[in-house]
Amino acid sequence: MTFTRRAVLAAAAAAIVAIPALGGSVAHAADTIKIGDINSYKRLPAHTIPYKKGVELALKEINAAGGVMGKQLELVSRDDGGKPGEAVKIAEELFAKDKVALISGSLFSHVGLALTAFAGQNKKLYLAAEPLADALVWAKGNRYTFRLRPSTYMQAAMLAEQAAKNPAKRWATIAPNYAYGKDAVAAFKKVLKQKRPDVEFVAEQWPGLFKIDAGAEVQALAKANPDAIYNVTFGGDLAKFVREGKTRGLFKDKLVVGLLTGEPEYIDPLKDEAPEGWLVTGYPWQFIKTPEHKKFLDAYQGAYGEHPRIGSIVGYNTMLAIAAMLEKAGSTETEKMVDAMKGLSFDSPTGPITFREIDHQSTMGAYVGRTAVKDGQGIMVDWTYEDGANYLPPDDEVRKMRPTS
Amino acid sequence: MGFYIVQVLTGLSSAAALFLVASGLSIIFGVTRVVNLAHGSFYMLGAYIAYSLIDLFGRGGLGFWGGIVLAAVAVGMIGAIVEVLILRRVYQAPELFQLVATFGVILVIQDIALLVWGAEDLVGHRAPGLTGAVDIMGTPLPAYDLALIAISPVVLAGLWLLFNRTRWGTLVRAATQDREMVGALGVNQAWLFTGTFFLGSMLAGLGGAVQLPKGGADLLMDFNVIAAAFVVVVVGGMGSIFGAFLAAVLIAELNAFGILVFPEITLVLMFLVMAVVLIFRPWGLLGSPEAPGQKGQQGPPEQPLRPAPVRVQMAGVAVVGFLALLPVVAGPFALVLTVDILIFALFAVSLHFIMGPGGMVSFGHAAYFGGGAYGAALLIHYANSNMESAMALGPVLAAVLALVFGWFCVRLSGVYLAMLTLAFAQVAWSVVFQWNDVTGGDDGLLYIVKSAWADTAQSWVPFYLLTAVLCLSAMLFLRRVLFSPFGYAMRACRDSELRSHAIGINVLEQRWLAFTLSGVAAGVAGSLYVFSKGSAFPDYMSIPLSFDALIMVLLGGVKTLLGPIVGAVTFTWIQDEISRFEYWRFFLGLAIILLVIAFPQGIAGFGRRYLGPWFGIRAEEAQ
Amino acid sequence: MTLVVDGLFKAFGGVQAVNNVSFRLDAGELLALIGPNGAGKTTCFNMLNGQLRPDAGSIRFFDNELAGVAPRKIWRLGVGRTFQITATFGSMTVRENVQMALMSYHRRLFALLPRAAALYVDEAMALLDRVGMADQADRPCSVLAYGDLKRVELAVALANEPRLLLMDEPTAGMAPKERVELMALTADIVAERKIAVLFTEHDMDVVFGHAGRILVLNRGQLIAEGNPAEVRENDQVREVYLGAELGHA
Structure with missing residues (x-):
């Protein structure tokens, strides 16, 4: 009994000591542009795992093509646990510690709205990928928040x-x-x-x-x-x-x-x-036969051996939008990125998409x-x-x- | 007419899975007094395992029903393994401590299920021969509903026979009534508990398996069923199988007919039922009063409060000094994290205040945290208030909620009290969640803007210092109260209600005020929280937050004053670190389980024992 | 007259547990309430201390009616209690137990800021000194020997300067030597403070050795009342107790 208790104690102590060492290691490459990605990877994985795959596919393609402004894009991905308070804390951390240029992601509307409020108050760029709430760009919209997916x-x-x-x-x-x-x-x-x-x-x-x-x-x-x-x-x-x-x-x-x-x-x-x-x-x-979509579909199935979901295409388009915006802004300074986002147009597997100046909603369709x-x-x-x-x-x-x- | 008959039958069939899960939970609680949060996970595993077994065996009658039964047995065995490996080591810990271990089990099982069965929902197989519908006076009823309606009474009868016609069952019933007596009879208590876990988990697994044709298996099943299962157990009366059956049927029928009149009542209905039942029948429909002396008093009695020795005071000063220096030495995110930790520490301390010294366990403490949060947020939104006055007045809403809810809750005791707090918290949550026009519903209240001097977009230092000062002051105030006549009287009511009455203490009033004071402190934490996050959401009133606080208190050690603080720091910090991993829930769950096994008296309880002498904390005599 | 009980009735279901019980109790008197198991002692006692409401009858305590009044209010009127199984505050020290009663007596229960441990220390120590527990004042109550707990209870019961003490089996669970000591102590205190005591007791040595007067209950009815000698000679009482025990006292 004493032996097992001591063993467990030792294991627990070791685990606690080891945690920061494991978690804290974030590679700091000077010539990358970091993008903070926040999503509910554990609360609704059926939706968010395809999203992540779409994001990573786009990232790979963009970086293979030389990146943006001569720099590689780097994703710092975090799980918000489906909790708005947690998401805001992670957003703070991504900007403060990981020095990301902007944040993107989220699926649940309330988490997206929490990040919307965060972006507005802290003057940081947030590209909401999947949350559908109308308020996000309308009643609660602000200069620093944009949304990709067609709203409710x-x-x-x-x-x-x-x-x-x-x-x-x-x-x-x-x-x-x-x-x-x-x-x-x-x-x-x-x-x-x-x-x-x-x-x-x-x-x-x-x-x-x-x-x-x-x-x-x-x-x-x-x-x-x-x-x-x-x-x-x-x-x-x-x-x-x-x-x-x-x-x-x-x-x-x-x-x-x-x-x-x-x-x-x-x-x-x-x-x-x-x-x-x-x-x-x-x-x-x-059944979507456009060449742009066919290219995406082949690449996706080639990379993951499964078909894309709606989350995949939203994730893919999110990264395309960010790359296009950075190209247009030519800077990772927030105000310049925001100005670039306004009215930004880019081509996606689902057709051309524009972020409307009037409300920051994209014209991505369904x-x-x-x-x-x-x-x-x-x-x-x-x-x-x-x-x-x-x-x-x-x-x-x-x-x-x-x-x- | 046919419509109403079918609606009644539909309600009965919905009650089946609920009854199976709840009866298992009730048996486990009745015998072992473990509040098994992982019971929902066993339900989920039942569904997943049955799905895989039916795939394996084929979808014929034998494959289907055989798969269901085998899945139930498999889940029973998993339950027994959890009991032997984990819970058996912590039965001697303070009451409810085992709950923390079962919380760890939930997290571990969630990630294992994701790993094994994948993220996509699995739609259940249909029962062979029962795929169609039966016509009842012109209204169709799925044939499988009839099978479900038959299952509950069969299981009920089986359990009755088991408990009344076998020696093992008699022992289980005896243990439900009096645990000590069974020990005295020379029964091997360890195996009785293991057997109970096997049976209870098996029933949960069976519940998950039989609902496959009505739904399927997905990763949210565990959380979705657990609250309902607890409600059924409590409404029926802890430990009463017939009560669980009655309550499951009652709730399912009320829901089936309630939605015809009030379609939006779905979120709150069962909690309303529970609140009403507990107010009029404090031990549930068929339950019996809890034996006295079980209110958090498991294990050795708590030691007298002693003022902190000099070395402890110096350590406290050192901590304050460290917090004061933090802005100079640490980066901005350290301040963000510390703000979170301080707020949760105050929240946990407020819960510990009533739970430890007050002897009143709350499963719904987030109601008051959220009350403070929404109090402040509503003032900002509708009264154009500034941060300072919103922060000061926000907790008033928490106070009002605590006064109203507390008035009912303090009349109960033990787990029933805890469940009534949960019911009220859910009622408050659903009001916030559904009252879109005022609270914004799930979309929350955004732009809870800080005053210019505390604007965190510029610097976190002022807001951090504000939080540190407020949280530390509130915690020190609550500590001071514990050493005051009020705090002593509160402990007196917990130690011996009989003696308290006999020396003129108005126990209910004392508890009521303690409950309210604790609610206000939680409200202070909540109003700080909305400003730190810049928005308010119903999540800040939800069950998961209530349980986070509970776990912080228990993990830290309910019998020490430092416990909730140590628990809040540990839990918040570990979670922040671990959540960077992909399978972070698995590791967090594992960490919690290890901590529970290593520190059955809580981390601070352990620290007190081994570091106490050095700090000049004198060892009290033990009996 | 401290206590005047008149025509007390209480029934549970169809059973008349207490049937027309009347008695009086004066200051400085030690009155024992005895009877075989099920005679109605506990019911009677619980009506006096407020835990049960009588079906009929009155309980006059000086100028106050106690029938149906809550226990804590009865205490405020000056009635102290000890329990058959001691009820003390296990997480407090011996002194704090007494201080707790004193804080209640002085109506300081809702004070949030003073340090409780520093309040009424002298009064508490004086009471503990009186019951012989001063040297253990700083020990946790949860580690005391049973006999010592009984003394603590007595000190707690004295904290509100009661004019009546209700003691339910004051010596239950104690060693014979301790019983005599506790009852002698009680008798001393009662005499010096002019307190009236009503106690129930199983131990006939205690009853006949210390009670000034004895009430005997059987089947809910008072069958005898008088000083120990009178009660001992009472035929009805002898019959109820089968004659055996009473002879020894």
């Missing part, structure tokens, strides 16, 4: 435009019970009502995020007897919702619209049980189409690429939302 509003607007073409009048919605779900439903309602004043929303369900009681929720939706259903659930919730809905016949003869449902992160796990005929946003990576099942796998058919630029509110509305400072 944009994707909901794309779907609403298509949905308006359907005769369905009675709509029901189901969305996770937090800010993203609320925004997604509000945006969809707003745009759909504009185009179709005659529709009515007859039921709303708000399951807790990743805690859906799918059977009861499906029943509640069925009870309202809608013509169409707008779904915002994703991940494990989506799988449960689809399975219960199918078994209980909820989707029969109804139009179902699914935000993000066509993204490989969410439709792949469903395999042959993927919903069919849903109107969704997503990423039909197999793929809208119908779901289908082929060879035991959910896919997207009849899809089109919708340019994000066409799904943003009028400029004066945007100006009103953004704080004047």
Whole structure:
């Protein structure tokens, strides 16, 4: 007993002493430009691991091509644990200790917003990669924050435009019970009502995020007897919702619209049980035949032996945007980088993208189409690429939302 | 009509997995008194292992059901291994200390699951022969729901037979009622506990496995189920299997029908149920009162408070001197990290105040941290307040929350008290989370701007010094209170409620004020925190933060005054260092487990024992 | 008259645990309440100390009614208590236990800043001196011998200058020699401070050796009352106790 206790003590002591030695070693190459990368690599790895792979692929290509301004790009990657307070601490550390030029990344909206506030208050550049919250560039936007991925509003607007073409009048919605779900439903309602004043929303369900009681929720939706259903659930919730809905016949003869449902992160796990005929946003990576995308796809599959997810393409585009911005700015000074970001245009595998001057939102678009099942796998058919630029509110509305400072 | 019948049946089927998990948790708690946070991890492992086994065996009836049963047994064995390797070494530690070890286990299992099964969600196999739906008066009900509805009573009956018709079961029941007695009967307690862990973990694994056809396996299952499982156990009454069944059904049915009327009630419903049940039935629906003398008093009794000897005071002065010199010698990030550490140290000290000397364990202390955070943030947002007044008035919201919640909580004791604090914290959290118009919901309140003199964009030094002064003063104030008549009376209420009444102490009032004082101190920490981060989010009120504080206190040592500080420093610092690794959760979990085994009295408790004499802390006589 | 109990009743379910009990107790008197197990002693006692509310009857303590009053309020009126199984504050020293009672007596329980250990030291030491525990004042209560704990409890019970002491089995669990010493000490203190004492006790040596008067309960009813000699000769009491034990005293 004494022996084991002493052994454990020694091991614990050794571990504690060893930690700083292991963690503190960051290579300091003088001729690199450092980029701080913050993401929830452990909270939602299904999304963030593909993101990281996309980032690293782009980085490799950029550096192989000689880097930017004659310097190599170096990524300092950190996990925020899905906690906003932790993310801000890491941001401080990246700037103070690792001397990064800017930070990018994040997936969860609240973490992205925490970093938005950090960037605004500390006058540091933050490129939000994946968080979808509308507020990030609008109500809470600031000079130092930019966002790449099409926002909740944009994707909901794309779907609403298509949905308006359907005769369905009675709509029901189901969305996770937090800010993203609320925004997604509000945006969809707003745009759909504009185009179709005659529709009515007859039921709303708000399951807790990743805690859906799918059977009861499906029943509640069925009870309202809608013509169409707008779904915002994703991940494990989506799988449960689809399975219960199918078994209980909820989707029969109804139009179902699914935000993000066509993204490989969410439709792949469903395999042959993927919903069919849903109107969704997503990423039909197999079928995009543009040469730019083909090049990306080949490189990605060559590097990782698997297909890209939406996170991969966002990660890849994020690095392209940063490289293009640095090239344009010719400096790693924050104000110059911010000025370069404004109105920055660059070509990506998904087409040309511009960071709007007015609100710092990129015009990266999304793929809208119908779901289908082929060879035991959910896919997207009849899809089109919708340019994000066409799904943003009028400029004066945007100006009103953004704080004047 | 058909609709309502189907909704009832749907609720019953949702109750099944919940009941299985909760019954296992209840059995483990009833016998070993371990608050097993890792129970959710066993549930998750049940789902993953069953998924892999069904893949291996094929999807026929035998493959499917065989896979489920084998997965449950495998998880039971994992539970038993955890008990033998880790928990068995720390049963003699203060109450709840084992909880820290199980927290470490969660982290380790999370990373192992990620490594083995990958990041992508796995959608569960369907049960052969039960893929379709049954028509009930015109409304379809998935056939597998019927199987789930049947499973709970079968397991319940099996457990009843086990507990009433076998010698082992009788011993388990006896141990649930009186642990000492079983020891006295000459039963090998170690193996009884191991067996209990096997059974309890097996039930969790079974719960995870049988829900496969309704969902699948993913990496968030563990956290998502654990709170619900605890709620069911507490509502049903700790240690009562029938209670767990009743509570699972009650909560599932209330949810099934609640969402028809209030679709947004999903986040808070079960916590509301728990709060109401505990207020009217302080030991749950079918539970019985806890035996007295189990409030944090496991192990040797706490030693009398003695004023710090000279050498300790000198060490304290040295620490203050070090903190004062830090801006000169260290870079800006050291200040950022130290600000975090100081804030969490105050938060942990505030929890320790009621948990150690006060004998009231809180599982929901983040409510008051977040109360202070939102108090300050709301003032900045809506009252155009400056930093100084927001910081001063922010904790008032924490005080109000503590006064209201505390009034109910101090009437309970032990784990029930802890769970009521958790319930209230969740209610507060869900208000902040859902009241978008005022609190911004999950999008939070941004731009909690510091005053110009403390602007950290320029320099962290002024804000760091402000934090250091405020946190140290608050901690010293709480320490002073512990040495005051109030602090003595609070300890008196913990040591002997009977004697306290008999010398005229109003125990409830004393506890209520202690609870509030602690809430205010947590609120001070919270209001500092929002300014240090520049934004406020519901996370600052959430369960994980409450448990972080709990782990800091326990890891540091609940029976020493320095414990929470040592725990906060260790936990925050290790986490900061380790989180640079890819599989950092595995290493953090491992570090926590090793610390727990090495220091069963907490790190400070260990330090006191071995360094105490040098510092002039006199060794008290032991019985 | 210190204590006047009149027509006390208490039933649990269908069982009449205390049935019309009345008695009086005067200052300086040591009154023993005895009876076989289940006779209603504890119920009776708990109604006096406030833990139980009587179904009917009154408990006059000087000018105050005690029936149904909370224990802590009864204490404030000047009633001290000791317990069958000692109840002290294990994380405090012997002196601090007494200081705690003194702080409560002086209504300082909500003072946040003074150093408790420096308050009422002299008063606490005087009380400990009186019960013979002054030399152990600095020891943690959790390490004391049982007999010493009983003395600490007595000192604590005296802290509010009580006019009535309720002692539940004051010598339970003690060695015979200690029992005599404790009861002698109690008797001395009671005499010098003019305190009234009501105690229950199993040990008949203690009862007949120290009580001035004895109440005998059986099945919830008072069956005898009087000085030790009278009670010893009472036939009904002899019957209840099977005659055996009483002869020795």
